[in-house]
Amino acid sequence: MPLIREVRTHIRRSPNQALAATLTMFLTFLVGGVFFLASLASVSILGFFEGKPQITVFFTPKAGQVEADSLKKKLEATGKVASTRFVSKDEALSIYRQQNQNDPLLLEMVTADILPASLEVSATDPKYLEQLAPVIQGSDGVDEVVYQRDVVHSLLAWTNAIRLVGGTLALLLALDSLLIIGTVIAMKVALKRDEIEILTLVGASPWTIRAPFIVEGGTYGAMGAALASLILVVVVLWMRPMLYAFLGMIPVLHALLVNATGPVFLLSAGGFFVGTILLGFVLGAVGSWTALIRYLN
Amino acid sequence: MIRFTSVSKFYPGKIPGVIDISVEIPDGEFVFLIGPSGSGKTTLLRLLTRDLIASNGSIIVDDWDLHKLTKGTVHLLRRKVGVVFQDFKLLLDRTVYENVAMVLEILGKPPKSIPEGVSNVLELVGLTDKKNVFPMQLSAGEMQRAGIARAIVGGPKILLADEPTGNLDPETAWGIIDILEEINKLGTTVIIASHNADIVNRMKKRTLTIEHGHIVRDEEKGHYHLTKHEKRDHKGGKHDAAH
Numbered sequence A: 001m002p003l004i005r006e007v008r009t010h011i012r013r014s015p016n017q018a019l020a021a022t023l024t025m026f027l028t029f030l031v032g033g034v035f036f037l038a039s040l041a042s043v044s045i046l047g048f049f050e051g052k053p054q055i056t057v058f059f060t061p062k063a064g065q066v067e068a069d070s071l072k073k074k075l076e077a078t079g080k081v082a083s084t085r086f087v088s089k090d091e092a093l094s095i096y097r098q099q100n101q102n103d104p105l106l107l108e109m110v111t112a113d114i115l116p117a118s119l120e121v122s123a124t125d126p127k128y129l130e131q132l133a134p135v136i137q138g139s140d141g142v143d144e145v146v147y148q149r150d151v152v153h154s155l156l157a158w159t160n161a162i163r164l165v166g167g168t169l170a171l172l173l174a175l176d177s178l179l180i181i182g183t184v185i186a187m188k189v190a191l192k193r194d195e196i197e198i199l200t201l202v203g204a205s206p207w208t209i210r211a212p213f214i215v216e217g218g219t220y221g222a223m224g225a226a227l228a229s230l231i232l233v234v235v236v237l238w239m240r241p242m243l244y245a246f247l248g249m250i251p252v253l254h255a256l257l258v259n260a261t262g263p264v265f266l267l268s269a270g271g272f273f274v275g276t277i278l279l280g281f282v283l284g285a286v287g288s289w290t291a292l293i294r295y296l297n
Numbered sequence B: 001m002i003r004f005t006s007v008s009k010f011y012p013g014k015i016p017g018v019i020d021i022s023v024e025i026p027d028g029e030f031v032f033l034i035g036p037s038g039s040g041k042t043t044l045l046r047l048l049t050r051d052l053i054a055s056n057g058s059i060i061v062d063d064w065d066l067h068k069l070t071k072g073t074v075h076l077l078r079r080k081v082g083v084v085f086q087d088f089k090l091l092l093d094r095t096v097y098e099n100v101a102m103v104l105e106i107l108g109k110p111p112k113s114i115p116e117g118v119s120n121v122l123e124l125v126g127l128t129d130k131k132n133v134f135p136m137q138l139s140a141g142e143m144q145r146a147g148i149a150r151a152i153v154g155g156p157k158i159l160l161a162d163e164p165t166g167n168l169d170p171e172t173a174w175g176i177i178d179i180l181e182e183i184n185k186l187g188t189t190v191i192i193a194s195h196n197a198d199i200v201n202r203m204k205k206r207t208l209t210i211e212h213g214h215i216v217r218d219e220e221k222g223h224y225h226l227t228k229h230e231k232r233d234h235k236g237g238k239h240d241a242a243h
Helices: A003-013 A015-050 A065-078 A089-099 A104-108 A126-137 A148-191 A193-201 A206-247 A251-257 A263-295 B041-048 B074-078 B096-106 B111-124 B140-152 B170-185 B197-203 B228-242
Strands: A055-059 A081-087 A118-123 A142-147 B002-011 B015-025 B030-034 B056-061 B081-084 B158-162 B189-194 B206-211 B214-219
Touching (some): A003 A015, A003 A206, A015 A206, A015 A251, A055 A065, A055 A126, A065 A081, A065 A118, A065 A126, A081 A089, A118 A126, A142 A148, A148 A193, A148 A263, A206 A251, A206 A263, A251 A263, B002 B041, B030 B041, B030 B170, B030 B197, B041 B056, B041 B158, B081 B140, B096 B111, B096 B140, B111 B140, B140 B158, B140 B170, B170 B189, B170 B197
Parallel strands (some): B081 B158
Antiparallel strands (some): A055 A118, A081 A118, B002 B056, B206 B214
């Protein structure tokens, strides 16, 4: 009997077991997918902040280019500064406008006067940041100093936590899926013991006998994964405006979320969908294979 | 050709199945394997399909040394050795056609050639009109003919039949033996393990008699020698019939 027909018959004859296996896989990939996407987003955010200047010095409303030049000279004199960049009030407004271009209400309320000028500073080595701090704090016109290191450390802690919790949960669910698929396949093997014996005696190769079970397990995995990834893509589409408002400043996420019908989003969603299905198939097939090793030898 | 050389098979606990069997069966021969229950007939057939592995000695089937066959290559031997079972071993959820076609699918025959191949063997065993029927709708004799069709559809060089007439009435049993003889005439080596003295005696074919795991007789046109136990049963049967 051709492979696909055989697998279809296997699944049709025990719908409850098929449903149990598929739902377990679905749950695994849903939880795994949520944490995967969260981890991906946090890594993007982390990368964004890591790429930012290490120190941003905000000046008081009355201070500007003169104070910035003075500070710049002091910092350059230490020999520990790699680069500096002055952002004027007008430039700050321009950046603000770009970031909030979709929200006219926010644009109306803000003028260049209320935005501070700033100086972005990168040290030649992060270890010099502590030595540069007193120089900056003691300068004229300095209002607030933001160290990206603190932001990055905080984000790193979140990213690691997401990876640890998500990874552990996904691993446990994957193990659970393997065991459930293995149990379902073992039951099928037991039910088809006579048929397997006959197939063996009439010259069926080991692969001919095993293939339908392996593909069956793979099918449960692929179906569960397809359902989970479909739901995740729909949820991301539904949350896209909110996510874009919150994370749109990060270039990678901006490119992804800016247009739901654009090539970046479609390719990413398609790749995620296909990749998840393939992973589901492999996971299901491995579950079947382990059961066959135990029950078909 | 089949060649057993000093073959013994011991089951766990050193229980003997067959002991020191040496016999040669040329291509195209028709052989009866007779002996009381538990004498080792089925063990010998199972050794030939490598369902069992000999404890000692060597078994050669054509170019295959069965001891050297790996798990991954046993199926190649089984494609050359068809087996007919006393209990038919048909898949009850598939029609006669599907039971037979399954073998051709396993052999990887082109799908278009399968209907013709199945039709040919069903015609040979006289089941053409029952091809779309499920095994449970067949008589015992028809089920056995379906079993034979399945065993020969792949064109095996050797056909083993383990008590093929064991569950059948005499007339149906002769029908099965006629089919097996027909298959033998087409060039297939046929080996039948049987308890049916009438059939063995009237066929006058080569007969190997096994007792307690040993081949005790190998006769060209052999006949069934009843054991003491079987003679007693036979007499008892006649006595009962007379009453």
